[in-house]
Amino acid sequence: MTFDTVLVANRGEIACRIIRTLRERGIRSIAVFSDADRTARHVFQADAAVRLGGAAPADSYLNFEAVLAAAARTGAQAIHPGYGFLSENQAFAQACADAGIAFIGPSVHALNVMGDKIRSKNHVAGYGVPIIPGVAQPGLSNEQLIQAAVDVGYPMLIKPSAGGGGKGMHVVERAEDLPAILETARRVALSAFGDDTLLLERLVSTPRHIEVQVLADHHGAVIHLGERECSLQRRHQKVIEEAPSPLLDAATRARIGEAACAAARSVGYSGAGTVEFLVSATAPDEFFFMEMNTRLQVEHPVTELVTGLDLVDWQLRIAEGEPLTVTQSDICLTGHAIEARVYAENPGRGFLPTIGTVLQLHEATGEGVRVDSSLMPGLTIASHYDPMLAKVIAWAPTRLEALNRLDRALADTVVLGVQTNTEYLRLLLADADVRAGRLDTGLIERKLPGLKFQGADEHVLAAVALFLHGRAFAGSELAASSLADVNGVWTRPSGWRAGSPRPVRYSLGMRATESIDVRVVGEPGMASVSIGDGPAVEAGLLRVGDGACSVDYGGETRVYAIEQSGASVYIGADGFSLELRHRSRAEQLAEHLLSRDRVPGAVSPDVRSPMPGTVIAVHAATGDVVTAGQTILVVEAMKMEHKLVAATAGRVTVNLKTGDLVVLDQIVATVTPETSTTPGTSADKEDSE
Known part of the structure; x- marks a missing residue:
């Protein structure tokens, strides 16, 4: 059967990537969207689009009845599920078959066997695929797992059988820690996957994650x-x-590849799939099966770039019944490809998710550079879905050249209006171990404490202050012309007055409760700038326009991408970006009045949300007495939960309820310390009697 219409049951960059291949093949593409994605990029790129429902995944992208109805309505003969959402859903694959619609993926049998970690490990072991020593039996109680752990050995890893993406994994270093961690692991597994079945595995030292397409x-x-x-x-x-x-030699590559093929053959697999292995960096000739992902992977572009094959194209061909026309001997890996995932997250604040509207966008281009993206100017990034926005991929003849090319591409990437992890990606690529190929799955956690992120240094603060100063000047010139003012000196905010100039003050901060004063005297093109208590420095706004500004501060000139939205100014360069808030005089006064009555060094009574999101649980009510560290409410954004706790003991006032939306740094509760009774009062006497 040849497809002329295919529905893409996904969103974001993967939907855009699939639509691209459909367009190249002349196949009509159908996008689906939620209310939150009505103006998303994949909706515009498809030939037609159908609304599924509300913003919540359960009401839209996970609602396979709505997806099937959209396919029937548009005459789609096949559905491509991308990855995530319905891509590994057995019930959905069966429903497609029942409806006479091709599911672009493997059979229901393959999904069933490989969709459960315990079942898949026990299955492939019978086909000669090496597995990690461990316990993988369904229905075992905590007591039985504790007994079986003696033969597994420590350290070990507890994994939810029904899990994926690393969620719910727990490392156990000592036998005495196992009972408590098992209890926690079961709760997390049941909450996240609806199944509390656990498996135990020997923890491989200095592990490397190798997967085979x-x-x-x-x-x-x-x-x-x-x-x-x-x-x-x-x-x-x-x-x-x-x-x-960079770890495997040719002989090991052939062996691990054949093991992956054996795993696929064992379930009569069809389509594109990935078999994941764990390899010890100290014994690279040994590898152990972890799981099989029965779908396209996020990282599939690097395989496409070194093989020259379009994996989505081959998924379509195989689903149409076409036999493979390439053999194993035809596969040749040419050059090296590296991919970096761009997320809506703030590494400087613990990688918490971010939201916002894309005010300015520049995506890298050039030889050997590929960008798979969902971004476009004006796009609103909400908190409903996974935070991945784009993938930047580079190919070159050698690994070192590919690393350098990817770093340059990330430096050329500009996203203003939404905080991303681009700077963090560049810092990783610059690490000596990464460049040498000395990798393991714990490397990032070890390196994180030493990573230094770009903050609002003096040059950035001066640039933002001069940018705002330039805006104020432009507004004053407009006002002067409308009033026919022949002497602009009285309307320009230059600080001029009879006697010494009066500085114009800009209060700038990266957090709602922090700011620093930047004082500017003179016109934007030639000014004196003082930051905090620092000395005055000559500075000038050399050029501003087209979303960029060139600023000289103390004799050093830098160029920034820059945009303003309300009280926020977004600034970035060379892969880093920041949001600085220009605090009004009213905000500064309110904070000053609140701090006057606060004991020096005392903890703020305000509980603020460190990320935008939705309140999913409230654990305290107004009037309750709470202790320091007690959870008051839980906020969720982009599949991440964050507990907001009381910083001090006292009586709480809660401002929100379950389902409410919060923004970054919003005050969600206030804890007022209880007035303690002084010694010698009647209350003390009564207690002592």
């Missing part, structure tokens, strides 16, 4: 397309991936 048709042919190194992870989430791995 496979292709299989409906006629029995199975090949592998080499491996990808995915060891650079934070909290079990991949950050940077590359192909091929």
Whole structure:
């Protein structure tokens, strides 16, 4: 069967990427969208689009009845699920089959066997695929797991059988810690996946995460397309991936590839899939099966760049019944490719998710550079979905050249209006161990404390103050012309007056409760700038326009991307970006009045949300007495939960309820310390009697 219409049951960059191949093949593409994605990029790129429902995934992208109805309505013969959402949902695959619509993925049998970690490990072990020593049996109680752990050995890893993406994994170093961690692991597994089945695995020392891409048709042919190194992870989430791995030699590559093919053959696999292995950096010739992902992977572009194959194109061909026309001997890995994931998150604030509207966008181009993106100017990034916005990929003849090319591409990437992790990605690429290929899954966590992120240094503060000063000047000139003022000196905010000039003050801060005064005297092109209590420095706004400004501060000239939205100014250069808030005089006065009655050094009574999101639980009510560290409410954004706790003991006032939306740094509760009774009062006497 040849497809002429395919529905893409996904969103974001992967939907855009699939639509691109559909367009190249002349296949009509159908996008689906939630209310939150009505103006998303994938909606505009498709030939047609159908609304699924509300912003919540359960009301839209996970509602397979609505997806199937959209396919029927538009005449789609096939559905491509991308990754995440319905891509590994057995019930959805079966519903597609029942409706006579092709599911662009493997069979329901393959999804069933490989969708459960315990079942898949026990299954592939019978086909000669090496597995990590451990316990993988369904239905075991905590007591039985504790007994079985003696043979597994320590350190070990507890994993939820139904899990994915690293969620719910726990490391156990000592036998005495196992009972308590098992209890926690079961709660997390049940909450996240609806299944509290756990498995135990020996923890491999200095582990490296190596995965092998496979292709299989409906006629029995199975090949592998080499491996990808995915060891650079934070909290079990991949950050940077590359192909091929700098660890494996040709002989090991052939062996691990054949093991991946054996795993695929064991379930009669068809389509594109990935078999994931764990390899010890100290014993690179040994590898152990972890799981099989029965879908396209986020990092598939690096395989495409080193093999020259379009994996989405082959998914379509295989689903149409076409046999593989490439054999294993045809596969040749040419050059090196590296991918970095761009997330809506703030590394400087613990990688908490961010939201906002894209005010300015520049995505890298050039030889060997590919960008798979969902971004566009004016796009609103909300808190409903995964925070990944784009992938920047670079190919070059050698690994070092690919690293340098990717770094340059990230430096050329500008996203203003939404905080991203681009600066963090550049810092990782510059690390000596990363550049040498000395990788393991714990590297990022070890390196994080030493990473120094760009803050609002004096040059940035001066640039923002001069930018605002220039805006004020432009406004004053307009006002002067409308009033026919022949003497602009009285309307320009230059600080001129009879006697010494009066500085114009700009209060700038990265947080709602922090700011620093920047004083400007003179016109924007030639001014004196003082930052905080520092000395006056000559500075000038050399050029501003087209979303950029050139600023000289103390004889050093820098160029920044810059945009203003309300009280916020977004500024960035060379991959880093910051949001600085220009605090009004009313805000400064209010903070000053609040701080007057606060004991020096005392903790602020305000509980603020460190990220935008939705309140999913409230654990205290107005009037309750809370202790320091007690959870008051929980905020969720982009699949991340964050507990907001009382910084001090006292009586709480809660301003929100479950379901309410919060913005960054919003005050969600206030804790008023209880007045203590002084010694010698009647209350003390009564207590002592």
